[in-house]
Amino acid sequence: MSENVGGAPGPQGRSMFAFVRAPREFWGGIVLVAGGVFALWASHDLGGMRGFAFGPGTAPTLFAWGLVGLGAAVAVTGVLFDGPAIERFHLRGPFFVTLSVVLFAWLVRPMGLVVATFLSICAAAGATPDAKFGETLLWAAFLTLFCSALFKYALNLPMELFPTGDLATIIKGLSSVR
Numbered sequence: 001m002s003e004n005v006g007g008a009p010g011p012q013g014r015s016m017f018a019f020v021r022a023p024r025e026f027w028g029g030i031v032l033v034a035g036g037v038f039a040l041w042a043s044h045d046l047g048g049m050r051g052f053a054f055g056p057g058t059a060p061t062l063f064a065w066g067l068v069g070l071g072a073a074v075a076v077t078g079v080l081f082d083g084p085a086i087e088r089f090h091l092r093g094p095f096f097v098t099l100s101v102v103l104f105a106w107l108v109r110p111m112g113l114v115v116a117t118f119l120s121i122c123a124a125a126g127a128t129p130d131a132k133f134g135e136t137l138l139w140a141a142f143l144t145l146f147c148s149a150l151f152k153y154a155l156n157l158p159m160e161l162f163p164t165g166d167l168a169t170i171i172k173g174l175s176s177v178r
Contacts, residue, residue, distance in 0.1 A: 022083025029075025036067035093127040100124035112162040113151060117144045 020026045039060060046057025077083075104120035121140040125131040151157045 020078055022078040022081055023086045025083050026075050026078025029071045029078060032071025032074060033068050036064045036071055039064035039067065096127035097124055112160045113148055114144055114161050117147045
């Protein structure tokens with residue numbers, strides 16, 4: 001029995017996308033083309049090139065057309081060459097990475113760079129089942145130290161390293177949306 005790698009079987013038991021030999025590349029290319037078309041639509045009202053002068057819409061339009069072209073090339077490789085089937089999608093990774101970014105953005109002002117970075121890295125470690133608790137804490141401590149040295153001292157950015165103010169101020173900062 002042959003494996004169906006192109007899509008769902010049609011009414012006669014054949015796949016509606018039987019011409020697709022590498023579904024991962026084909027559908028990935030289609031998504032890139034869709035992203036490029038969306039970017040073209042989103043930037044259609046920006047002024048383009050006028051003679052030799054670039055307008056505000058020149059770069060977005062060029063990049064969008066580049067994305068459409070590269071996406072089409074990737075989709076064509078999915079039709080011309082054999083490749084692996086699409087694997088099952090797991091939500092654990094994207095969930096924890098998104099949680100990590102949101103957690104950092106929510107905590108960095110009221111709690112400071114050290115607390116926000118440490119907790120964000122610990123949350124990001126939940127994206128993989130292979131993360132070990134001790135290694136995660138060690139890695140989070142190392143990256144927190146690195147980020148603190150980089151942003152506060154090497155780049156001299158005006159960031160607080162630790163929470164400032166009393167507990168009521170910190171709670172008020174956590175509850176406010178910025």
